[in-house]
Amino acid sequence: MGVVDRKLWSERKQLMFRRMLEDVEVGYLDPDVYDLLLLLFNRRESFPVSSCSGRVTLVDAPMPWHRKSSTVVFKKHSPVEEPEIASLVRQPPVSRLWLVVTGPILHVSALTLREASMLLKVARRAGMKHSGVLSVSKRGIYLELKTGVRLTILLRSGNYVCEHLQEVVKVANEALAEGKNRLRRLYEELLKAST
Numbered sequence: 001m002g003v004v005d006r007k008l009w010s011e012r013k014q015l016m017f018r019r020m021l022e023d024v025e026v027g028y029l030d031p032d033v034y035d036l037l038l039l040l041f042n043r044r045e046s047f048p049v050s051s052c053s054g055r056v057t058l059v060d061a062p063m064p065w066h067r068k069s070s071t072v073v074f075k076k077h078s079p080v081e082e083p084e085i086a087s088l089v090r091q092p093p094v095s096r097l098w099l100v101v102t103g104p105i106l107h108v109s110a111l112t113l114r115e116a117s118m119l120l121k122v123a124r125r126a127g128m129k130h131s132g133v134l135s136v137s138k139r140g141i142y143l144e145l146k147t148g149v150r151l152t153i154l155l156r157s158g159n160y161v162c163e164h165l166q167e168v169v170k171v172a173n174e175a176l177a178e179g180k181n182r183l184r185r186l187y188e189e190l191l192k193a194s195t
Contacts, residue, residue, distance in 0.1 A: 005138040009111050012139060013047040016109075020048075030077050032180060033104070036187045040108060043194065045115035049107040049142070054149065054179035056080050056172050057100045058088055064098040064152050073097070079173040082165050089155050089165065097156040101172050103149025103179030104128075104186075109140035116141040122193050126186035145186065149179040 020037060023029040029037075032053035040048045055077045061070030074088055089097060110116035116133060123131040123145040130146040151172060155162045162168060 003136055003138065004111055004140050006111065008138055009109065009140050012109065013041070016047055016049060017041050032077060033106075033183065036106075036183065036190070039187060039190055039194065040106075043115070045111040046108055046119060049109050051106045052102070052104060053077055053183055054104045054176055055102060056176055057102075058085065058155070059098045059100055060093040060095055061098060062095045064100050069095070079176060080169055082169045085155070085169055086165055089161060093156055095157075096154060099151075099153045099155050099168060099172060101149070101151040101175040101179075103147035103175075104145075104183040105147075106145040107134075108143045108145060110143060111140060113141065116143055118193060119143055119145070119190075122189045123186060126189045127182040128186060147179055147182045149175055149182065151175040 020029065020041070024034070030051065030053045033051045037048045037051060040046055055075055056079075057072055057076075058074035059070050060073050064070075071094070073093075074084070076084075085099070108119060110119060120131055120133075120143065128145050128147050130144075130148050132144060133141060134144050135142045153162070153168055153172075154160070155165075155168070
């Protein structure tokens with residue numbers, strides 16, 4: 001008998017599926033990841049726990065990795081335009097203003113080691129090289145599927161104000177698009193593995 005409690009795992013899968021449907025209904029679910037989530041839910045031995053298709057954020061913080069002393073002032077899961085960013089850069093931050101682009105990330109619960117191993121191989125083929133097992137418990141084998149796509153740019157600090165916003169926005173959108181491309185590849189690779 002394995003470490004994972006099949007009954008507990010199955011109950012959690014049903015709960016997470018209902019939550020996803022509720023998120024769709026209220027408009028909370030990121031639409032770029034919906035088809036992939038359905039594909040994962042349709043597998044017998046895995047289901048998604050959380051997801052993000054990639055995003056552009058502006059964070060007011062001493063350093064972009066400080067969580068407790070940071071405030072997210074802007075967040076978007078689709079390409080940004082210069083005026084959206086410029087209006088926020090004009091306002092003095094409490095600390096420093098950072099633009100942060102992060103690629104897609106999914107947390108998935110697998111029932112078996114075989115399924116977990118297959119998902120990790122598929123993720124790596126899709127360019128999600130920073131994927132791995134986070135934990136193993138009665139609730140499941142918890143995986144993180146993640147790309148290395150990340151971009152952090154200081155936009156404003158003290159007297160410094162970034163003067164090249166047009167170029168910053170262009171590069172941010174390129175990074176976001178690369179992450180979305182890897183998410184699409186993950187869907188395609190998983191679809192191939194499901195047939």
